[in-house]
Amino acid sequence: MRPQDARILLTGATGGIGQAGARLLARAGAKLMLAGRSPARLAAQARELQALHGDCASWREADLTDAAALSGLAQAAAGWGCNVLAHAGGAPAFGLAAAQEPQALQRVLATNLLAPMQLTTMLLPHLQAQPAAQVLFLGSALGAIGLPGFSTYCAGKFGLRGYAQALRRELADTPVRVQFLGPRSTRTPFNDAAVEAYNRATGTAMDEPGAVAQALLQLLQDEAPERFLGFPERLAVRLNGAVPTWLDGAFARHRKAAADTAARPTDSLLPRG
Ligand SMILES: NC(=O)c1ccc[n+]([C@@H]2O[C@H](COP(=O)([O-])OP(=O)(O)OC[C@H]3O[C@@H](n4cnc5c(N)ncnc54)[C@H](OP(=O)(O)O)[C@@H]3O)[C@@H](O)[C@H]2O)c1
Known part of the structure; x- marks a missing residue:
């Protein structure tokens, strides 16, 4: 839809990608309800957007892992x-599978998978009653490629992609378009x-959050069902989707980097110079 017609509930609004997205969407004419856990940051962000673009932003505090919220x-x-x-x-999760704490598994899946499913379920009756509506999932390239060191994160994002795909097909003859965006690694506090260190060791490129925000705006406008960002990630997503076992031998560097970074203290992981 046109940004001027969009009234967007944006979760993760205080995050690196959320902030960049909110700025771009507000500039394009969208109205925003910003959601996150920090009232002070949300209020400051809404004030900043309003100063630039008029009455375009409200906010609401909500912990995504709290059903009542x-x-x-x-x-x-x-x-x-x-x-x-x-x-x-969304919440990050990096580390060897054997080292994951059970509570961390629960928290990450509750935030990255269950919460978007629950919130979508709760809002669907309202969205289906609109002349046009969109549900936009910020997934990841790791929703389509399983990487050593990211088993928990991949579980959530693969799940989210499956949910989005099924929902898209289920709602195909309703006014609700369902979309999935798969960015690659992005330079945010996430x-x-x-x-x-893992990215440097494996030659994994990182995008700036503004590039992901731009892709979000484009997805809003062109209503594409699914889009992955960056090369070679887009190619890897296709290959992995077609014949995943072909790629099993391609991750020795990632396996080593996951094991190396897990074994080192944090300050030794910072880039030199
Ligand atoms: N950065 C990347 O490399 C990358 C790549 C691909 C996809 N993604 C996806 O893009 C999304 C945003 O990532 P980002 O890089 O912007 O991350 P970020 O800077 O760490 O921001 C995360 C956002 O999620 C919110 N959040 C986390 N846990 C929450 C909870 N329990 N309840 C409510 N809000 C919660 C944070 O709110 P608070 O301010 O309250 O903490 C923050 O707004 C995530 O879904 C991530 O999986 C990121």
Whole structure:
């Protein structure tokens, strides 16, 4: 849809990608309800957007892992006339599978998979009653490629992609378009020194959050069902989708980097010079 017609509930609005996305979407004429956990940051962000673009932003505090908060958020968004639900909230998870704490597995999957599913379910009746609506999932290239060191994160993002695909097909003859965006690694606080070290060791490129924000805006406008960002990631997604076992031998460097970074103290992972 046209940004001027969009009333977007944006989760993860305070994040690196969320902030860049909110700025770009507001500049293009969209109205935003910003959601996150920090009232002070949300209020400051809304004020900044309003100073630039007029009455374009409100905000709502909600912890995505709290069912009551999610329900309050969905009700507020419906009352506000939301017609786009953009899921940009998420939690990182990097490390060897054997070292993952059970509570961390639960928290990451609750944030990255369950919360977007629950919030979508809660808002769907309202979205289906709109003349046009969109649900935009911020997934990842790791929603289509399993990488050593990212088993928990991949589980959530693969799940999210499956959910988005099934929902897209289920809602095909309704006014609701369902979309999945798969960025590659992006330079935000999401990635700590260990991930940056892993990226350097494996030659993995990192995009700036503005590039992902641009892709979000484009997805809103062209309503494409699914888009992955960056090369060679886009090619790897296709190959991995077609014959995943062909790629099994291609990750020795990633396996080594995951094991190396897991074994080193944080300050030794920072780039030299
Ligand atoms: N950065 C990357 O390399 C990358 C690549 C591909 C995809 N992605 C995806 O893009 C999305 C945004 O990532 P980012 O790089 O912008 O991350 P970020 O800078 O770390 O921001 C994460 C956002 O999620 C919110 N959040 C986390 N846990 C939450 C919870 N329990 N309840 C409510 N909000 C919560 C944070 O809110 P608070 O401010 O309250 O903490 C923040 O707004 C994520 O879904 C991520 O998986 C990121």
